[in-house]
Amino acid sequence: MGGNGALVSAKDLTKRFGEFEAVKGIDLDVRPGEAFGFLGPNGAGKSSTMRMVACVSPRTRGELTVLGMDPDRQGPHIRARLGVVPQQDNLDAELTVRQNLHVYGRYFGLTKAHVRAKAAELLDFAQLTERADDEVEPLSGGMKRRLTIARSLINDPELLLLDEPTTGLDPQARHLLWDRLFRLKQAGVTLIITTHYMDEAEQLCDRLVVMDGGKIVAEGSPGELIARYSTREVLELRFAPDDQAAVEPQVADLAERVEALPDRLLLYTADGEAALAAAHTRGVRPVSSLVRRSTLEDVFLRLTGRTLVD
Structure with missing residues (x-):
């Protein structure tokens, strides 16, 4: 020992x-x-x-x-x-x-x-x-x-x-x-x-x-890291490739932070459903949306600016 x-x-x-x-x-x-x-x-x-x-x-x-x-x-x-x-x-x-x-x-x-x-x-x-x-x-x-x-x-x-x-x-x-x-x-x-x-x-x-x-x-x-470096929930919004950049400023204030990945925007927030409803009222229409719990992948993205499997 x-x-x-x-x-x-x-x-x-x-x-x-x-x-x-x-x-x-x-x-x-x-x-x-x-x-x-x-x-x-x-x-x-x-x-x-x-x-x-x-x-x-x-x-x-x-x-x-x-x-x-x-x-x-x-x-x-x-x-x-x-x-x-x-x-x-x-x-x-x-x-x-x-x-x-x-x-x-x-x-x-x-x-x-x-x-x-x-x-x-x-x-x-x-x-x-x-x-x-x-x-x-x-x-x-x-x-x-x-x-x-x-x-x-x-x-x-x-x-x-x-x-x-x-x-x-x-x-x-x-x-x-x-x-x-x-x-x-x-x-x-x-x-x-x-x-x-x-x-x-x-x-x-x-x-x-x-x-x-x-x-x-x-x-x-795992729980401590997620609590320290991420939010309780994440709202994932997927758009057609050419639309994503234009949408990002429209949703930036709906979350504590926004990560732009090549195929989607990640909105870090305590309440994903509320953020999604707010986006809809602003006329934001993603191809698909998903509200999920934060994971260690989100921690890694926050710390390094990259996903775990690049």
């Missing part, structure tokens, strides 16, 4: 590749038992940070402790107590589902009997028991992702690192994966998740940092 009881603690953590600074002096603490998120677009520095925490990429500068240890000096000891789910599945396609777990368990020096019992438990957890003796190659993307997560748990890690865990999965597979991760958190496993999906961050993370350009631009719970 760090001096403050954190499982992961960083001060001025920096990663440079030649002239390029991927992570620009960030501070963070991850507490035991929480799901902690890094939210940001591709290239924000999330994966570079994760690789330093996973003790596979040395830091350029700054302080970092993981499980109370220094990755530079105690990397193997830390890695023995971590679970890592990389962005790309790196399963052995030639082996069966069960064999993938058995072989990986032996890397940790676990006995055959222990690995056999643990693998059976994890296959059940990942809902793959019926596919245990099938080869990996024909599995669906969601099944491969669940197997990669199951494999990362073979050593009963205290800390599980998940880099973009649901990229490329369909909605049903994502929700099933979220359920499995929620169960792990309930069982006391600390999760660190990188994602560029704001709904994933809202679903899974107790606390998160918003990263952009290698820096942390905000930190808090």
